[in-house]
Amino acid sequence: MVPHLEQDAYIGCREIVRKSLSQKSLKDKSIDIIMSSLSEKTYKQYDSCLRNWYNYSKNYGIDYLKPTVSDIINFLASIYENGAQYGTINSHKSAVSLYLPTYLGTSYLRDERINRFMKGVFRLRPTAPKYDLTWDPGIVLRYLSKKWPNDSLDLESLSKKLSTLLALVTAHRVQTLTLIKLNNINIIENAEVLIKIPDPIKTLRLNSTQPLLKLPFFDQNPNICPARCLISYINKTRSLRSGDHNNLFISYRRPHSKLSSQRLSHWIKDTLKQSGLDTTMFSTHSTRHAATSKASSLGISLDIIRKTAGWSTLSSVFARFYNREIVIDHKNQFAQAILSCTSNTTLD
Structure with a gap:
Protein backbone atom coordinates (compact mmCIF):
# COMPACT_ATOMS: atom_id res chain seq x y z
CA MET A 1 0.00 0.00 0.00
CA ARG A 125 -27.29 0.80 -19.60
CA PRO A 126 -28.63 3.64 -21.74
CA THR A 127 -29.96 6.70 -19.98
CA ALA A 128 -33.74 6.70 -20.07
CA PRO A 129 -35.74 9.93 -19.94
CA LYS A 130 -37.08 10.67 -16.49
CA TYR A 131 -40.60 11.12 -17.86
CA ASP A 132 -42.27 8.90 -20.46
CA LEU A 133 -45.12 11.42 -20.59
CA THR A 134 -45.74 14.86 -19.24
CA TRP A 135 -48.68 16.85 -17.99
CA ASP A 136 -50.67 19.64 -19.56
CA PRO A 137 -49.93 23.02 -17.91
CA GLY A 138 -53.64 23.80 -18.32
CA ILE A 139 -54.37 21.49 -15.38
CA VAL A 140 -52.33 23.65 -13.02
CA LEU A 141 -53.38 26.95 -14.59
CA ARG A 142 -57.05 26.17 -14.10
CA TYR A 143 -56.36 25.45 -10.44
CA LEU A 144 -54.44 28.72 -10.08
CA SER A 145 -57.17 30.71 -11.85
CA LYS A 146 -59.44 29.93 -8.91
CA LYS A 147 -56.93 31.64 -6.61
CA TRP A 148 -58.34 35.08 -7.35
CA PRO A 149 -58.35 37.99 -6.82
CA ASN A 150 -54.67 38.17 -5.94
CA ASP A 151 -55.03 40.96 -3.40
CA SER A 152 -57.46 38.91 -1.31
CA LEU A 153 -55.18 35.85 -1.08
CA ASP A 154 -53.20 35.11 2.05
CA LEU A 155 -49.43 35.32 1.65
CA GLU A 156 -48.92 31.55 1.46
CA SER A 157 -51.41 31.12 -1.38
CA LEU A 158 -50.09 34.13 -3.28
CA SER A 159 -46.49 32.98 -2.84
CA LYS A 160 -47.20 29.53 -4.21
CA LYS A 161 -49.29 30.90 -7.07
CA LEU A 162 -46.58 33.30 -8.20
CA SER A 163 -43.73 30.79 -7.94
CA THR A 164 -45.65 28.22 -10.01
CA LEU A 165 -46.69 30.75 -12.64
CA LEU A 166 -43.08 31.89 -13.03
CA ALA A 167 -41.87 28.30 -13.32
CA LEU A 168 -44.36 27.63 -16.12
CA VAL A 169 -44.15 30.82 -18.19
CA THR A 170 -40.34 31.13 -18.01
CA ALA A 171 -39.47 27.39 -18.06
CA HIS A 172 -36.45 28.19 -15.90
CA ARG A 173 -34.99 26.24 -13.03
CA VAL A 174 -36.03 26.96 -9.46
CA GLN A 175 -32.50 28.18 -8.72
CA THR A 176 -32.93 30.96 -11.27
CA LEU A 177 -36.21 32.07 -9.68
CA THR A 178 -34.62 32.35 -6.23
CA LEU A 179 -32.07 34.78 -7.70
CA ILE A 180 -34.70 37.35 -8.70
CA LYS A 181 -33.98 40.68 -7.02
CA LEU A 182 -36.45 43.55 -6.68
CA ASN A 183 -34.03 46.07 -8.14
CA ASN A 184 -33.71 43.96 -11.30
CA ILE A 185 -37.44 44.01 -12.02
CA ASN A 186 -38.62 46.48 -14.64
CA ILE A 187 -42.41 46.84 -14.87
CA ILE A 188 -43.55 48.25 -18.21
CA GLU A 189 -47.16 49.18 -17.48
CA ASN A 190 -49.75 47.24 -19.52
CA ALA A 191 -47.02 45.65 -21.63
CA GLU A 192 -44.70 43.27 -19.82
CA VAL A 193 -42.38 42.80 -16.87
CA LEU A 194 -38.67 42.33 -17.56
CA ILE A 195 -36.50 40.60 -14.96
CA LYS A 196 -32.72 40.56 -15.25
CA ILE A 197 -30.73 37.79 -13.55
CA PRO A 198 -27.13 39.04 -13.24
CA ASP A 199 -26.09 36.43 -10.64
CA PRO A 200 -24.37 33.19 -11.72
CA ILE A 201 -26.82 30.40 -12.58
CA LYS A 202 -26.30 26.65 -12.84
CA THR A 203 -25.84 26.64 -16.62
CA LEU A 204 -23.57 29.71 -16.75
CA ARG A 205 -20.74 29.26 -19.22
CA LEU A 206 -18.02 31.54 -20.52
CA ASN A 207 -19.47 33.96 -23.11
CA SER A 208 -23.04 32.82 -22.40
CA THR A 209 -25.77 35.39 -21.86
CA GLN A 210 -27.55 35.88 -18.56
CA PRO A 211 -31.30 35.13 -18.37
CA LEU A 212 -33.84 37.85 -19.10
CA LEU A 213 -37.25 36.71 -17.89
CA LYS A 214 -40.31 38.19 -19.60
CA LEU A 215 -43.77 38.18 -18.04
CA PRO A 216 -46.73 39.34 -20.13
CA PHE A 217 -49.82 41.18 -18.95
CA PHE A 218 -52.21 38.40 -19.93
CA ASP A 219 -55.46 40.30 -20.47
CA GLN A 220 -57.37 37.26 -21.78
CA ASN A 221 -57.40 35.83 -18.26
CA PRO A 222 -56.17 38.21 -15.53
CA ASN A 223 -56.63 35.42 -12.95
CA ILE A 224 -53.44 33.76 -14.16
CA CYS A 225 -51.62 36.86 -15.41
CA PRO A 226 -48.03 36.45 -14.14
CA ALA A 227 -47.27 40.18 -14.32
CA ARG A 228 -50.28 41.14 -12.20
CA CYS A 229 -49.54 38.34 -9.74
CA LEU A 230 -45.96 39.57 -9.38
CA ILE A 231 -47.11 43.13 -8.68
CA SER A 232 -49.59 41.91 -6.07
CA TYR A 233 -46.88 39.86 -4.38
CA ILE A 234 -44.47 42.80 -4.27
CA ASN A 235 -47.16 45.02 -2.75
CA LYS A 236 -48.18 42.43 -0.15
CA THR A 237 -44.61 41.74 0.98
CA ARG A 238 -43.35 45.34 0.93
CA SER A 239 -43.98 45.96 4.64
CA LEU A 240 -42.55 42.55 5.60
CA ARG A 241 -39.08 43.17 4.23
CA SER A 242 -36.52 44.32 6.77
CA GLY A 243 -33.39 46.33 6.01
CA ASP A 244 -31.94 45.89 2.53
CA HIS A 245 -33.77 42.62 1.87
CA ASN A 246 -33.81 42.65 -1.92
CA ASN A 247 -34.75 39.09 -2.89
CA LEU A 248 -38.18 38.76 -4.48
CA PHE A 249 -39.21 35.57 -2.72
CA ILE A 250 -39.32 35.55 1.07
CA SER A 251 -40.78 33.11 3.55
CA TYR A 252 -44.48 33.58 4.21
CA ARG A 253 -43.76 32.87 7.87
CA ARG A 254 -41.87 35.13 10.24
CA PRO A 255 -39.17 36.33 10.14
CA HIS A 256 -39.87 36.39 6.36
CA SER A 257 -36.29 35.53 5.47
CA LYS A 258 -34.74 34.95 2.06
CA LEU A 259 -36.04 31.78 0.43
CA SER A 260 -33.83 28.82 -0.50
CA SER A 261 -34.17 26.88 -3.76
CA GLN A 262 -35.32 23.86 -1.80
CA ARG A 263 -38.13 25.75 -0.08
CA LEU A 264 -39.31 27.35 -3.34
CA SER A 265 -39.29 23.91 -4.92
CA HIS A 266 -41.55 22.67 -2.12
CA TRP A 267 -43.99 25.52 -2.83
CA ILE A 268 -44.28 24.57 -6.49
CA LYS A 269 -44.52 20.85 -5.80
CA ASP A 270 -47.29 21.48 -3.28
CA THR A 271 -49.17 23.48 -5.94
CA LEU A 272 -48.80 20.64 -8.44
CA LYS A 273 -50.18 18.23 -5.87
CA GLN A 274 -53.12 20.49 -5.02
CA SER A 275 -53.83 20.76 -8.75
CA GLY A 276 -54.36 17.01 -8.89
CA LEU A 277 -51.03 15.89 -10.36
CA ASP A 278 -49.22 12.83 -9.07
CA THR A 279 -46.14 14.32 -7.40
CA THR A 280 -44.69 10.88 -6.78
CA MET A 281 -44.23 10.77 -10.55
CA PHE A 282 -43.73 14.45 -11.38
CA SER A 283 -41.21 16.58 -9.51
CA THR A 284 -40.97 20.37 -9.40
CA HIS A 285 -38.52 20.26 -12.29
CA SER A 286 -41.27 18.70 -14.44
CA THR A 287 -42.71 22.23 -14.90
CA ARG A 288 -39.78 22.90 -17.22
CA HIS A 289 -40.46 19.77 -19.23
CA ALA A 290 -44.23 20.31 -19.32
CA ALA A 291 -44.00 23.94 -20.40
CA THR A 292 -41.45 23.42 -23.18
CA SER A 293 -43.23 20.30 -24.48
CA LYS A 294 -46.55 22.14 -24.58
CA ALA A 295 -45.03 25.17 -26.28
CA SER A 296 -43.56 22.91 -28.96
CA SER A 297 -46.90 21.18 -29.53
CA LEU A 298 -48.54 24.60 -29.94
CA GLY A 299 -46.13 25.52 -32.73
CA ILE A 300 -43.69 27.77 -30.87
CA SER A 301 -40.37 27.72 -32.70
CA LEU A 302 -37.43 25.78 -31.29
CA ASP A 303 -35.32 28.95 -31.18
CA ILE A 304 -37.86 30.71 -28.96
CA ILE A 305 -38.21 27.68 -26.69
CA ARG A 306 -34.45 27.44 -26.26
CA LYS A 307 -34.11 31.16 -25.63
CA THR A 308 -36.96 31.23 -23.13
CA ALA A 309 -35.82 28.17 -21.19
CA GLY A 310 -32.24 29.41 -20.93
CA TRP A 311 -30.66 26.81 -23.19
CA SER A 312 -28.32 29.47 -24.52
CA THR A 313 -25.52 27.09 -25.52
CA LEU A 314 -27.80 24.99 -27.70
CA SER A 315 -29.37 28.09 -29.17
CA SER A 316 -26.05 29.68 -30.09
CA VAL A 317 -24.80 26.45 -31.68
CA PHE A 318 -28.03 26.13 -33.69
CA ALA A 319 -27.81 29.73 -34.87
CA ARG A 320 -24.12 29.47 -35.74
CA PHE A 321 -24.50 26.36 -37.88
CA TYR A 322 -27.44 27.83 -39.78
CA ASN A 323 -25.84 31.26 -40.05
CA ARG A 324 -28.70 33.33 -38.71
CA GLU A 325 -29.52 35.22 -35.54
CA ILE A 326 -31.39 33.68 -32.63
CA VAL A 327 -35.05 34.58 -32.73
CA ILE A 328 -35.99 36.91 -29.86
CA ASP A 329 -39.46 36.38 -28.43
CA HIS A 330 -40.56 40.02 -28.67
CA LYS A 331 -44.24 39.15 -28.32
CA ASN A 332 -43.88 36.75 -25.40
CA GLN A 333 -45.11 33.93 -27.64
CA PHE A 334 -43.87 31.26 -25.23
CA ALA A 335 -45.64 32.68 -22.16
CA GLN A 336 -48.77 33.58 -24.13
CA ALA A 337 -48.98 30.04 -25.51
CA ILE A 338 -48.63 28.44 -22.06
CA LEU A 339 -51.21 30.74 -20.48
CA SER A 340 -53.67 30.09 -23.33
CA CYS A 341 -53.72 26.30 -22.94
CA THR A 342 -56.26 26.08 -20.11
CA SER A 343 -58.86 24.37 -22.30
CA ASN A 344 -56.84 21.17 -22.76
CA THR A 345 -56.80 18.63 -19.95
CA THR A 346 -55.03 15.69 -21.55
CA LEU A 347 -51.58 14.37 -20.85
CA ASP A 348 -49.10 14.71 -23.71
Whole structure:
Protein backbone atom coordinates (compact mmCIF):
# COMPACT_ATOMS: atom_id res chain seq x y z
CA MET A 1 0.00 0.00 0.00
CA VAL A 2 1.00 3.62 -0.46
CA PRO A 3 2.07 4.78 3.04
CA HIS A 4 0.30 8.16 3.13
CA LEU A 5 -3.00 6.54 2.17
CA GLU A 6 -2.92 4.48 5.32
CA GLN A 7 -2.33 7.55 7.47
CA ASP A 8 -4.64 10.09 5.84
CA ALA A 9 -8.36 10.07 6.50
CA TYR A 10 -10.63 11.19 3.69
CA ILE A 11 -10.28 14.96 3.63
CA GLY A 12 -13.11 15.99 1.30
CA CYS A 13 -13.51 17.02 -2.32
CA ARG A 14 -12.34 20.61 -1.90
CA GLU A 15 -9.25 19.60 0.05
CA ILE A 16 -8.31 16.91 -2.48
CA VAL A 17 -8.51 19.38 -5.36
CA ARG A 18 -6.40 21.89 -3.41
CA LYS A 19 -3.85 19.23 -2.53
CA SER A 20 -3.54 18.21 -6.17
CA LEU A 21 -3.13 21.80 -7.35
CA SER A 22 -0.51 22.52 -4.68
CA GLN A 23 1.73 19.88 -6.24
CA LYS A 24 1.99 21.97 -9.41
CA SER A 25 4.01 24.79 -7.77
CA LEU A 26 1.01 27.12 -7.70
CA LYS A 27 0.77 29.85 -5.09
CA ASP A 28 -2.12 29.85 -2.63
CA LYS A 29 -3.81 32.82 -4.30
CA SER A 30 -3.59 31.15 -7.70
CA ILE A 31 -5.13 28.00 -6.26
CA ASP A 32 -7.94 30.01 -4.66
CA ILE A 33 -8.81 31.58 -8.00
CA ILE A 34 -8.78 28.23 -9.82
CA MET A 35 -10.96 26.64 -7.16
CA SER A 36 -13.45 29.51 -7.44
CA SER A 37 -14.31 28.23 -10.92
CA LEU A 38 -16.44 25.59 -9.19
CA SER A 39 -19.48 26.31 -7.04
CA GLU A 40 -19.96 25.05 -3.51
CA LYS A 41 -22.80 22.90 -4.83
CA THR A 42 -20.42 21.20 -7.27
CA TYR A 43 -17.97 20.38 -4.51
CA LYS A 44 -20.78 18.90 -2.42
CA GLN A 45 -22.14 16.95 -5.40
CA TYR A 46 -18.78 15.33 -6.13
CA ASP A 47 -17.77 14.75 -2.53
CA SER A 48 -19.37 11.29 -2.24
CA CYS A 49 -17.88 10.29 -5.61
CA LEU A 50 -14.37 11.23 -4.50
CA ARG A 51 -14.92 9.46 -1.20
CA ASN A 52 -15.65 6.28 -3.19
CA TRP A 53 -12.53 6.87 -5.28
CA TYR A 54 -10.41 7.44 -2.18
CA ASN A 55 -11.64 4.22 -0.54
CA TYR A 56 -11.13 2.24 -3.76
CA SER A 57 -7.59 3.59 -4.08
CA LYS A 58 -6.82 2.71 -0.49
CA ASN A 59 -8.17 -0.84 -0.85
CA TYR A 60 -6.12 -1.52 -4.00
CA GLY A 61 -2.92 0.26 -2.97
CA ILE A 62 -3.27 3.12 -5.44
CA ASP A 63 -2.02 6.65 -4.84
CA TYR A 64 -5.31 8.50 -5.29
CA LEU A 65 -3.43 11.60 -6.46
CA LYS A 66 -1.34 9.74 -9.05
CA PRO A 67 -3.35 6.91 -10.64
CA THR A 68 -3.04 5.52 -14.13
CA VAL A 69 -5.83 5.62 -16.68
CA SER A 70 -6.25 1.87 -16.15
CA ASP A 71 -6.77 2.48 -12.43
CA ILE A 72 -9.56 4.94 -13.20
CA ILE A 73 -11.28 2.62 -15.67
CA ASN A 74 -11.14 -0.25 -13.20
CA PHE A 75 -12.63 2.03 -10.54
CA LEU A 76 -15.48 3.04 -12.83
CA ALA A 77 -16.03 -0.62 -13.69
CA SER A 78 -16.41 -1.38 -9.97
CA ILE A 79 -19.12 1.30 -9.76
CA TYR A 80 -20.81 -0.32 -12.76
CA GLU A 81 -20.65 -3.76 -11.14
CA ASN A 82 -22.48 -2.35 -8.12
CA GLY A 83 -25.45 -1.62 -10.39
CA ALA A 84 -24.88 2.08 -11.04
CA GLN A 85 -26.48 3.71 -14.09
CA TYR A 86 -24.66 5.75 -16.72
CA GLY A 87 -25.33 9.08 -14.99
CA THR A 88 -23.84 7.92 -11.69
CA ILE A 89 -20.76 6.48 -13.39
CA ASN A 90 -20.31 9.68 -15.39
CA SER A 91 -20.52 11.71 -12.17
CA HIS A 92 -17.70 9.64 -10.70
CA LYS A 93 -15.65 10.18 -13.86
CA SER A 94 -16.29 13.93 -13.69
CA ALA A 95 -15.41 14.05 -9.99
CA VAL A 96 -12.05 12.39 -10.56
CA SER A 97 -11.53 14.72 -13.54
CA LEU A 98 -11.60 17.71 -11.18
CA TYR A 99 -7.97 17.26 -10.33
CA LEU A 100 -6.38 14.45 -12.36
CA PRO A 101 -5.49 16.61 -15.40
CA THR A 102 -2.92 18.31 -13.15
CA TYR A 103 -1.13 14.96 -12.96
CA LEU A 104 -2.05 13.05 -16.12
CA GLY A 105 -2.30 16.11 -18.35
CA THR A 106 -5.21 17.15 -20.53
CA SER A 107 -4.83 13.96 -22.57
CA TYR A 108 -6.66 12.14 -19.78
CA LEU A 109 -9.90 13.87 -20.72
CA ARG A 110 -9.54 12.68 -24.32
CA ASP A 111 -8.12 9.23 -23.63
CA GLU A 112 -9.67 6.77 -26.08
CA ARG A 113 -9.93 4.05 -23.45
CA ILE A 114 -11.98 6.31 -21.15
CA ASN A 115 -14.22 7.36 -24.02
CA ARG A 116 -14.74 3.79 -25.19
CA PHE A 117 -15.53 2.64 -21.68
CA MET A 118 -18.20 5.32 -21.23
CA LYS A 119 -19.71 4.51 -24.63
CA GLY A 120 -19.85 0.88 -23.58
CA VAL A 121 -21.65 1.79 -20.35
CA PHE A 122 -24.14 3.86 -22.32
CA ARG A 123 -24.90 0.99 -24.68
CA LEU A 124 -25.29 -1.51 -21.87
CA ARG A 125 -27.29 0.80 -19.60
CA PRO A 126 -28.63 3.64 -21.74
CA THR A 127 -29.96 6.70 -19.98
CA ALA A 128 -33.74 6.70 -20.07
CA PRO A 129 -35.74 9.93 -19.94
CA LYS A 130 -37.08 10.67 -16.49
CA TYR A 131 -40.60 11.12 -17.86
CA ASP A 132 -42.27 8.90 -20.46
CA LEU A 133 -45.12 11.42 -20.59
CA THR A 134 -45.74 14.86 -19.24
CA TRP A 135 -48.68 16.85 -17.99
CA ASP A 136 -50.67 19.64 -19.56
CA PRO A 137 -49.93 23.02 -17.91
CA GLY A 138 -53.64 23.80 -18.32
CA ILE A 139 -54.37 21.49 -15.38
CA VAL A 140 -52.33 23.65 -13.02
CA LEU A 141 -53.38 26.95 -14.59
CA ARG A 142 -57.05 26.17 -14.10
CA TYR A 143 -56.36 25.45 -10.44
CA LEU A 144 -54.44 28.72 -10.08
CA SER A 145 -57.17 30.71 -11.85
CA LYS A 146 -59.44 29.93 -8.91
CA LYS A 147 -56.93 31.64 -6.61
CA TRP A 148 -58.34 35.08 -7.35
CA PRO A 149 -58.35 37.99 -6.82
CA ASN A 150 -54.67 38.17 -5.94
CA ASP A 151 -55.03 40.96 -3.40
CA SER A 152 -57.46 38.91 -1.31
CA LEU A 153 -55.18 35.85 -1.08
CA ASP A 154 -53.20 35.11 2.05
CA LEU A 155 -49.43 35.32 1.65
CA GLU A 156 -48.92 31.55 1.46
CA SER A 157 -51.41 31.12 -1.38
CA LEU A 158 -50.09 34.13 -3.28
CA SER A 159 -46.49 32.98 -2.84
CA LYS A 160 -47.20 29.53 -4.21
CA LYS A 161 -49.29 30.90 -7.07
CA LEU A 162 -46.58 33.30 -8.20
CA SER A 163 -43.73 30.79 -7.94
CA THR A 164 -45.65 28.22 -10.01
CA LEU A 165 -46.69 30.75 -12.64
CA LEU A 166 -43.08 31.89 -13.03
CA ALA A 167 -41.87 28.30 -13.32
CA LEU A 168 -44.36 27.63 -16.12
CA VAL A 169 -44.15 30.82 -18.19
CA THR A 170 -40.34 31.13 -18.01
CA ALA A 171 -39.47 27.39 -18.06
CA HIS A 172 -36.45 28.19 -15.90
CA ARG A 173 -34.99 26.24 -13.03
CA VAL A 174 -36.03 26.96 -9.46
CA GLN A 175 -32.50 28.18 -8.72
CA THR A 176 -32.93 30.96 -11.27
CA LEU A 177 -36.21 32.07 -9.68
CA THR A 178 -34.62 32.35 -6.23
CA LEU A 179 -32.07 34.78 -7.70
CA ILE A 180 -34.70 37.35 -8.70
CA LYS A 181 -33.98 40.68 -7.02
CA LEU A 182 -36.45 43.55 -6.68
CA ASN A 183 -34.03 46.07 -8.14
CA ASN A 184 -33.71 43.96 -11.30
CA ILE A 185 -37.44 44.01 -12.02
CA ASN A 186 -38.62 46.48 -14.64
CA ILE A 187 -42.41 46.84 -14.87
CA ILE A 188 -43.55 48.25 -18.21
CA GLU A 189 -47.16 49.18 -17.48
CA ASN A 190 -49.75 47.24 -19.52
CA ALA A 191 -47.02 45.65 -21.63
CA GLU A 192 -44.70 43.27 -19.82
CA VAL A 193 -42.38 42.80 -16.87
CA LEU A 194 -38.67 42.33 -17.56
CA ILE A 195 -36.50 40.60 -14.96
CA LYS A 196 -32.72 40.56 -15.25
CA ILE A 197 -30.73 37.79 -13.55
CA PRO A 198 -27.13 39.04 -13.24
CA ASP A 199 -26.09 36.43 -10.64
CA PRO A 200 -24.37 33.19 -11.72
CA ILE A 201 -26.82 30.40 -12.58
CA LYS A 202 -26.30 26.65 -12.84
CA THR A 203 -25.84 26.64 -16.62
CA LEU A 204 -23.57 29.71 -16.75
CA ARG A 205 -20.74 29.26 -19.22
CA LEU A 206 -18.02 31.54 -20.52
CA ASN A 207 -19.47 33.96 -23.11
CA SER A 208 -23.04 32.82 -22.40
CA THR A 209 -25.77 35.39 -21.86
CA GLN A 210 -27.55 35.88 -18.56
CA PRO A 211 -31.30 35.13 -18.37
CA LEU A 212 -33.84 37.85 -19.10
CA LEU A 213 -37.25 36.71 -17.89
CA LYS A 214 -40.31 38.19 -19.60
CA LEU A 215 -43.77 38.18 -18.04
CA PRO A 216 -46.73 39.34 -20.13
CA PHE A 217 -49.82 41.18 -18.95
CA PHE A 218 -52.21 38.40 -19.93
CA ASP A 219 -55.46 40.30 -20.47
CA GLN A 220 -57.37 37.26 -21.78
CA ASN A 221 -57.40 35.83 -18.26
CA PRO A 222 -56.17 38.21 -15.53
CA ASN A 223 -56.63 35.42 -12.95
CA ILE A 224 -53.44 33.76 -14.16
CA CYS A 225 -51.62 36.86 -15.41
CA PRO A 226 -48.03 36.45 -14.14
CA ALA A 227 -47.27 40.18 -14.32
CA ARG A 228 -50.28 41.14 -12.20
CA CYS A 229 -49.54 38.34 -9.74
CA LEU A 230 -45.96 39.57 -9.38
CA ILE A 231 -47.11 43.13 -8.68
CA SER A 232 -49.59 41.91 -6.07
CA TYR A 233 -46.88 39.86 -4.38
CA ILE A 234 -44.47 42.80 -4.27
CA ASN A 235 -47.16 45.02 -2.75
CA LYS A 236 -48.18 42.43 -0.15
CA THR A 237 -44.61 41.74 0.98
CA ARG A 238 -43.35 45.34 0.93
CA SER A 239 -43.98 45.96 4.64
CA LEU A 240 -42.55 42.55 5.60
CA ARG A 241 -39.08 43.17 4.23
CA SER A 242 -36.52 44.32 6.77
CA GLY A 243 -33.39 46.33 6.01
CA ASP A 244 -31.94 45.89 2.53
CA HIS A 245 -33.77 42.62 1.87
CA ASN A 246 -33.81 42.65 -1.92
CA ASN A 247 -34.75 39.09 -2.89
CA LEU A 248 -38.18 38.76 -4.48
CA PHE A 249 -39.21 35.57 -2.72
CA ILE A 250 -39.32 35.55 1.07
CA SER A 251 -40.78 33.11 3.55
CA TYR A 252 -44.48 33.58 4.21
CA ARG A 253 -43.76 32.87 7.87
CA ARG A 254 -41.87 35.13 10.24
CA PRO A 255 -39.17 36.33 10.14
CA HIS A 256 -39.87 36.39 6.36
CA SER A 257 -36.29 35.53 5.47
CA LYS A 258 -34.74 34.95 2.06
CA LEU A 259 -36.04 31.78 0.43
CA SER A 260 -33.83 28.82 -0.50
CA SER A 261 -34.17 26.88 -3.76
CA GLN A 262 -35.32 23.86 -1.80
CA ARG A 263 -38.13 25.75 -0.08
CA LEU A 264 -39.31 27.35 -3.34
CA SER A 265 -39.29 23.91 -4.92
CA HIS A 266 -41.55 22.67 -2.12
CA TRP A 267 -43.99 25.52 -2.83
CA ILE A 268 -44.28 24.57 -6.49
CA LYS A 269 -44.52 20.85 -5.80
CA ASP A 270 -47.29 21.48 -3.28
CA THR A 271 -49.17 23.48 -5.94
CA LEU A 272 -48.80 20.64 -8.44
CA LYS A 273 -50.18 18.23 -5.87
CA GLN A 274 -53.12 20.49 -5.02
CA SER A 275 -53.83 20.76 -8.75
CA GLY A 276 -54.36 17.01 -8.89
CA LEU A 277 -51.03 15.89 -10.36
CA ASP A 278 -49.22 12.83 -9.07
CA THR A 279 -46.14 14.32 -7.40
CA THR A 280 -44.69 10.88 -6.78
CA MET A 281 -44.23 10.77 -10.55
CA PHE A 282 -43.73 14.45 -11.38
CA SER A 283 -41.21 16.58 -9.51
CA THR A 284 -40.97 20.37 -9.40
CA HIS A 285 -38.52 20.26 -12.29
CA SER A 286 -41.27 18.70 -14.44
CA THR A 287 -42.71 22.23 -14.90
CA ARG A 288 -39.78 22.90 -17.22
CA HIS A 289 -40.46 19.77 -19.23
CA ALA A 290 -44.23 20.31 -19.32
CA ALA A 291 -44.00 23.94 -20.40
CA THR A 292 -41.45 23.42 -23.18
CA SER A 293 -43.23 20.30 -24.48
CA LYS A 294 -46.55 22.14 -24.58
CA ALA A 295 -45.03 25.17 -26.28
CA SER A 296 -43.56 22.91 -28.96
CA SER A 297 -46.90 21.18 -29.53
CA LEU A 298 -48.54 24.60 -29.94
CA GLY A 299 -46.13 25.52 -32.73
CA ILE A 300 -43.69 27.77 -30.87
CA SER A 301 -40.37 27.72 -32.70
CA LEU A 302 -37.43 25.78 -31.29
CA ASP A 303 -35.32 28.95 -31.18
CA ILE A 304 -37.86 30.71 -28.96
CA ILE A 305 -38.21 27.68 -26.69
CA ARG A 306 -34.45 27.44 -26.26
CA LYS A 307 -34.11 31.16 -25.63
CA THR A 308 -36.96 31.23 -23.13
CA ALA A 309 -35.82 28.17 -21.19
CA GLY A 310 -32.24 29.41 -20.93
CA TRP A 311 -30.66 26.81 -23.19
CA SER A 312 -28.32 29.47 -24.52
CA THR A 313 -25.52 27.09 -25.52
CA LEU A 314 -27.80 24.99 -27.70
CA SER A 315 -29.37 28.09 -29.17
CA SER A 316 -26.05 29.68 -30.09
CA VAL A 317 -24.80 26.45 -31.68
CA PHE A 318 -28.03 26.13 -33.69
CA ALA A 319 -27.81 29.73 -34.87
CA ARG A 320 -24.12 29.47 -35.74
CA PHE A 321 -24.50 26.36 -37.88
CA TYR A 322 -27.44 27.83 -39.78
CA ASN A 323 -25.84 31.26 -40.05
CA ARG A 324 -28.70 33.33 -38.71
CA GLU A 325 -29.52 35.22 -35.54
CA ILE A 326 -31.39 33.68 -32.63
CA VAL A 327 -35.05 34.58 -32.73
CA ILE A 328 -35.99 36.91 -29.86
CA ASP A 329 -39.46 36.38 -28.43
CA HIS A 330 -40.56 40.02 -28.67
CA LYS A 331 -44.24 39.15 -28.32
CA ASN A 332 -43.88 36.75 -25.40
CA GLN A 333 -45.11 33.93 -27.64
CA PHE A 334 -43.87 31.26 -25.23
CA ALA A 335 -45.64 32.68 -22.16
CA GLN A 336 -48.77 33.58 -24.13
CA ALA A 337 -48.98 30.04 -25.51
CA ILE A 338 -48.63 28.44 -22.06
CA LEU A 339 -51.21 30.74 -20.48
CA SER A 340 -53.67 30.09 -23.33
CA CYS A 341 -53.72 26.30 -22.94
CA THR A 342 -56.26 26.08 -20.11
CA SER A 343 -58.86 24.37 -22.30
CA ASN A 344 -56.84 21.17 -22.76
CA THR A 345 -56.80 18.63 -19.95
CA THR A 346 -55.03 15.69 -21.55
CA LEU A 347 -51.58 14.37 -20.85
CA ASP A 348 -49.10 14.71 -23.71
